[in-house]
Amino acid sequence: MNPENERPHLLVVATGMRLFREYILRSIAPKYRIHMFLHAEPSWEKDYIEGWTVLETTLDADVLVAAAKILHETEPVDGVLCWDEARILQTAHIAEALNLPGGDVAMINRCRDKHLTRTALAEHGVPQPESILVDTLDDALAAADKVGYPAILKPRAMAASLGVVKVNSAEEVRANWAFAHDTTVPEAPHYDVKVLVEEFADGYEISIDAAVFQGQVTPFCLTRKELGYPPYAEEVGHFVDAADPLLADEQLMQVLVDAHAAIAFTDGITHTEIMMTTDGPKVIEINGRIGGDMIPYLGLQATGADPGLAAAAVACGRAPELVPDRAVAGGVRFFYVDENNTVLDRVEWDETDLPATIDQLVVLMEAGQTTSPPPEGTVWGRIAYATAVAPTLEDCRAGLDAAEKALRWSGKVKDPEETS
Numbered sequence: 001m002n003p004e005n006e007r008p009h010l011l012v013v014a015t016g017m018r019l020f021r022e023y024i025l026r027s028i029a030p031k032y033r034i035h036m037f038l039h040a041e042p043s044w045e046k047d048y049i050e051g052w053t054v055l056e057t058t059l060d061a062d063v064l065v066a067a068a069k070i071l072h073e074t075e076p077v078d079g080v081l082c083w084d085e086a087r088i089l090q091t092a093h094i095a096e097a098l099n100l101p102g103g104d105v106a107m108i109n110r111c112r113d114k115h116l117t118r119t120a121l122a123e124h125g126v127p128q129p130e131s132i133l134v135d136t137l138d139d140a141l142a143a144a145d146k147v148g149y150p151a152i153l154k155p156r157a158m159a160a161s162l163g164v165v166k167v168n169s170a171e172e173v174r175a176n177w178a179f180a181h182d183t184t185v186p187e188a189p190h191y192d193v194k195v196l197v198e199e200f201a202d203g204y205e206i207s208i209d210a211a212v213f214q215g216q217v218t219p220f221c222l223t224r225k226e227l228g229y230p231p232y233a234e235e236v237g238h239f240v241d242a243a244d245p246l247l248a249d250e251q252l253m254q255v256l257v258d259a260h261a262a263i264a265f266t267d268g269i270t271h272t273e274i275m276m277t278t279d280g281p282k283v284i285e286i287n288g289r290i291g292g293d294m295i296p297y298l299g300l301q302a303t304g305a306d307p308g309l310a311a312a313a314v315a316c317g318r319a320p321e322l323v324p325d326r327a328v329a330g331g332v333r334f335f336y337v338d339e340n341n342t343v344l345d346r347v348e349w350d351e352t353d354l355p356a357t358i359d360q361l362v363v364l365m366e367a368g369q370t371t372s373p374p375p376e377g378t379v380w381g382r383i384a385y386a387t388a389v390a391p392t393l394e395d396c397r398a399g400l401d402a403a404e405k406a407l408r409w410s411g412k413v414k415d416p417e418e419t420s
Helices: 018-028 061-074 085-097 105-112 114-123 137-147 170-182 250-262 295-303 307-315 393-406
Strands: 009-013 033-038 051-054 079-081 131-134 151-155 165-167 195-199 203-213 216-228 234-241 268-277 280-287 329-335 342-349 358-363 384-390 407-413
Touching: 009 018, 009 061, 009 085, 018 295, 018 307, 033 061, 061 085, 079 085, 079 307, 085 105, 105 114, 105 280, 114 131, 114 195, 114 250, 114 280, 131 137, 137 151, 137 170, 137 195, 151 170, 165 170, 170 195, 203 250, 203 295, 203 307, 216 250, 216 295, 216 307, 234 295, 234 393, 250 268, 250 280, 268 307, 295 307, 295 329, 295 384, 329 393, 342 358, 358 393, 384 393, 384 407, 393 407
Parallel strands: 009 033, 009 079, 033 051
Antiparallel strands: 131 195, 151 165, 151 195, 203 216, 203 268, 216 234, 234 329, 268 280, 329 384, 342 407, 358 384
């Protein structure tokens, strides 16, 4: 057999932003032959892929399946992979059509639809906040009375804490109803009933990325989340510690396994968010993809266990190899402007005298762009981020503090009467 053909043929659907996802392709490319489906000609991706198909859309499952069948006939596909929330369900349709691992559309939909997740977890007694699906403001008020205040309003279709808000009274439900009900992003699914009213789980939030192979759940990255801009839940930073004591928490790990069993998740990568409360771990949501916000990258830097290779392996029906070769800490922090509708004049870093723990300093916006802080700006309002890798979490935080001081930006608030 040609050694080149010994590398599995992996179909990847879209990529996401280079600054947030290139590391995954960089890991996968040496061991897999990657063919990519995109909606435009590839650019930076060409360094990692061996073939590609440009489609009119990568959001239509029928279009993707038709193209995948043609590809599979000429060069058989061993697995299909996607880490874009808006396309994971369509990717499951491809896997189902080609009889590949992860080809269970209902399984992925139980992750994609937050109400279906809640229903499955409740049926199996997995600890989670009480959740009520509501259609109107009046329904939301009644549901909040039932679960008690404070409560959480949460869109059914979002991810990355978009549209999530904590409310402390009926007045705050009324004031924030439109925020939870109407927050959307391009390419998000639409449901007739859009909002969940949930019991507030008091504690601190973590996420666990895991590789699932034939029902066996193997966690490889445990992250502590930092939230900002209350009462909203903007994710402003994340920290991974290879020596985190929660990795040895038997109750937490059992909840993780039970949650996957409840939604019948058998093959693929998941990103599970859990609130650590005084009553124990409670599942917030399960995403049927690898984590975002550089979280898997931090895990890679902190432990050496490669998330991209794990994702590719389970997509191709192979057991993941997740062998750590180090034990340090990694962190990321995101930065925002101070006022809504700020037109940027500059965003740059002063790298003078920064500590050696700084790993990356990344600019996300350029002069001339307009942005806002949360809740208007959310994930897309970020102007920069920094990552740090250090022997301890304390050193990691100190490095990110130094990076924050080194960020230089300026801008002016746009006159409300100006046209955009």
